[in-house]
Amino acid sequence: MTSDKKLIVLVASTVYHYDELLDRIYGLLTQLGYEVWMSHKGTPPLSSDLSNLENCLVATEKCDLFLGIITPQYGSGICEDGLSITHHEFKRAIELKKPRWILAHDHVFFAHTFLNSLGFKGKDGRNKLPALEEPFLDLRTIDIFEEATISHLPYKDRKGNWVQKFSSIPDAMLFATAQFSRYQEAEAFIQEHFQDRKGVSSKIKNNEERS
Numbered sequence: 089m090t091s092d093k094k095l096i097v098l099v100a101s102t103v104y105h106y107d108e109l110l111d112r113i114y115g116l117l118t119q120l121g122y123e124v125w126m127s128h129k130g131t132p133p134l135s136s137d138l139s140n141l142e143n144c145l146v147a148t149e150k151c152d153l154f155l156g157i158i159t160p161q162y163g164s165g166i167c168e169d170g171l172s173i174t175h176h177e178f179k180r181a182i183e184l185k186k187p188r189w190i191l192a193h194d195h196v197f198f199a200h201t202f203l204n205s206l207g208f209k210g211k212d213g214r215n216k217l218p219a220l221e222e223p224f225l226d227l228r229t230i231d232i233f234e235e236a237t238i239s240h241l242p243y244k245d246r247k248g249n250w251v252q253k254f255s256s257i258p259d260a261m262l263f264a265t266a267q268f269s270r271y272q273e274a275e276a277f278i279q280e281h282f283q284d285r286k287g288v289s290s291k292i293k294n295n296e297e298r299s
Contacts, residue, residue: 094123095274098147100177101157103128104164109257113155113264121271125151140165144173145180152278154181155264158192158232158251160225171228178232187278188248189267190236193225194255200230210234 097117101110110128117124125132125147132147148154156178163172171179181188208214211234214227234240238249254260268274 094121095152095271095278096150097122097124097153097155097268098132098151098177098181099124099126099128099155099157100144100148100174100181101128102159102161102163102172102174104159104161106157106159106161109157109260112257112261113157116261116264117155117268120268122153122268141167141173141176144177148177148180148186149184151186153268153274154186154188155268156181156188156190156236157260158190158196158229158236160193160195160229162226162228175228175232178235182235182238182248185248187274189263190251191254191260191263192233192236192251194253195225196229196233197253199225199227200233203230 099110099113099117103110107128110126114124114126114129123131127144132143133150134143135146138146154177163174165173167173167176203209203214203217208217211231214230217227233251236249236251238246252263254263
């Protein structure tokens with residue numbers, strides 16, 4: 089059966105220090121029946137007339153499911169606006185209200201809580217911090233964390249704001265397994281909530297006929 093009949097998961101993450109985790113995530117999702125688009129593996133569809141950022145944003149728009157991993161590293165692909173490509177992928181997935189699952193490293197959780205407790209709350213508050221040499225994480229990762237948790241809205245209005253903490257590869261793999269092992273439920277969810285998305289309904293219909 090052709091891969092275009094599979095649900096597509098885009099995995100957005102920095103790679104530095106986390107290549108083993110990404111390799112294992114890729115293997116798991118592929119084994120579960122998904123088509124996995126991951127820059128680390130070179131699997132997203134690429135167009136030679138687009139920039140790296142544009143290719144990644146197109147992949148974010150076309151994917152069915154979004155798995156974002158927030159690590160202490162911000163990423164080396166910095167765009168002209170000062171944001172990383174990974175950060176732009178998160179922003180676009182949230183803007184489009186993609187079905188999404190987010191993992192964030194324990195260091196990001198800790199730094200966010202710690203800085204808030206010291207009064208450096210929000211991006212404006214963190215901008216008041218003195219420059220740090222070789223910090224244990226890039227503070228811009230907290231920007232992504234707050235966007236993923238939709239912290240700018242009142243708590244009652246936040247939807248899709250679950251961010252799962254992990255401190256080890258087994259932690260992350262447990263979350264990925266629990267959330268993505270129910271392939272048919274993922275199909276049903278998309279069919280119910282995203283029927284107007286181009287291509288998704290036909291993929292589900294083809295899978296139903298195949299089964």
